[in-house]
Amino acid sequence: MSLIAQAVAPAGELLETDIIQHTLAEGLESQFTNARVLVLIPDHTRTIPLPMLFRMMVALLHNARQLDFMVALGTHPPLSEEALNTLVGISREERETTYRHVGLLNHAWDNPDALAQIGVLEQAQIQQIAGAAWHPSLGGDTPVRINRLALEYDHIIILGPTFPHEVVGFSGGAKYLFPGISGAEMINTTHWLGALITVLDTIGIKRTPMRAMVEAAADLLSTPITLVSLVVVGTGLAGVFVGDHLSAWEKAADLSSERHIRWVDAPFQRVLSHAPPMYDELWTAGKAMYKLEPAVAPGGELVIYAPHLDTVSHVHGKYIYQAGYHVRDYYLKQWERFKDIPLGVLAHGTHVRGSGTYENGVERARIRVALATKIPRADCERLSLGYYDVSEINLEHWQGRAHEGVLYVPKAGEILYRVKQ
Secondary structure, three states: OOOOEEEEOOOOOOOOHHHHHHHHHHHHOOOOOOOEEEEEEOOOOOOOOHHHHHHHHHHHOOOOOEEEEEEOOOOOOOOOHHHHHHHHOOOHHHHHOOOOOEEEEEOOOOOHHHEEEEEEEOHHHHHHHHHHHOOHHHOOOEEEEEEHHHHOOOEEEEEEEOOEEOOOEEOOHHHHOOOOOEOHHHHHHHHHHHHHHOHHHOOOOOOOHHHHHHHHHHOOOOOOEEEEEEEEEOOEEEEEEEEOHHHHHHHHHHHHHHHOEEEEOOOEEEEEEEOOOOOOOHHHHOHHHHOOHHHEEEEEEEEEEOOOOOOOOOOOHHHHHHHOOOOHHHHHOOHHHHOOOOHHHHHHHHHHHOOEEEEOOEEEEOOEEEEEOOOOHHHHHHOOOEEOOHHHOOHHHHOOOHHHOEEEEOOOOOOEEEEOO
16 A cells, blocks of 8 residues: 555544645645646535635645646536535635636536547456346446546546445545546446445445446546545544545545444434435435435335425436336336436436335335425325425424434435444
8 A cells, every 4th residue: 555645633523724734735745846737526415625625725736737626526417607616615706816727627427529438347347346246237348438638637636525435335536537527337337236236235335346346447547646535524524645546545435434434223213314405406315315224124214304405306307207216126127118227327216215125016115215305295206205295394303212213314415324233
């Protein structure tokens, strides 16, 4: 493992700003003089003190010949100019003066002209990586396409947090390349492989086949990569790791497993999982299910509570309404019916619905999943999800009842809940 610059706060504490600044300087300062540098950053659906970090990074990289920041959107909608400024914490005036030399860019996963193919993951390689999870629905070879701008810089810096993740086990690292700034093929293949394995057997696990796929694809990229991997707790940082994208991610994932997994003594019968406003569509608010599913008892119920949410998906809604939300085998055992739906959409469908079985035309999910949002009852029924009138949810009724098997989670989506063995 390579040497990295790192700082870790004592348990229960957060890093002071000067420690963060010193660690970034140790790992980055004076290394990119006269270089063209692209910094990959998350969008608003990830918790990170990005305004502070943006200013630090721009100051540290002042000797770069070109400095641009690209939002690793995956398939999330592009951000407006105003939203980009808000994301990094600058005003329009600052954008036009102090930071006029810094580019703020969106990734465009669905624009063929914005992508370049850098290789292929052959079916045999994917099959070997997947092991027992391999299924013919994964298809053949997977082209590895990436935002072509990634090939036009001297160096790429990934700046992002690491949390337990439903597709790759723990987020961050090379995931900012694939699917962060990749084409649809890698997005679909990795997400569907994760769905085949299921969230319960993926989330919070450090080494997964999907992580192996992402790192195999990253090996095909010729542009050098440095990772600034962050472990976020609340609104601050518990850890900063700067180095090569493998070593820094390893350290961050280890710390994330300590800080982002909450162990409970027994599973809950009912959970009200409050998705914060940063999840502005069910496509991302589904994290309120993923992080809690392992702590819900068989036959129990999880309610995604998001009073602000009125959209299933801005990008993928058409397909989601066709496929609905179902357990994995509901799709697999009716493959002719679903084979033309993008694999990433089917993965989302089974991630939100959770584990279960489909036998003799009968679907039996392990738990019940319902929405308490602005999405109408008719839509929930069409999507095969339960419905609650959001105006009738009384938070006090859910609070302080963990001992009864009833749990309220006020900011769901980043802390993973697991039952002690």
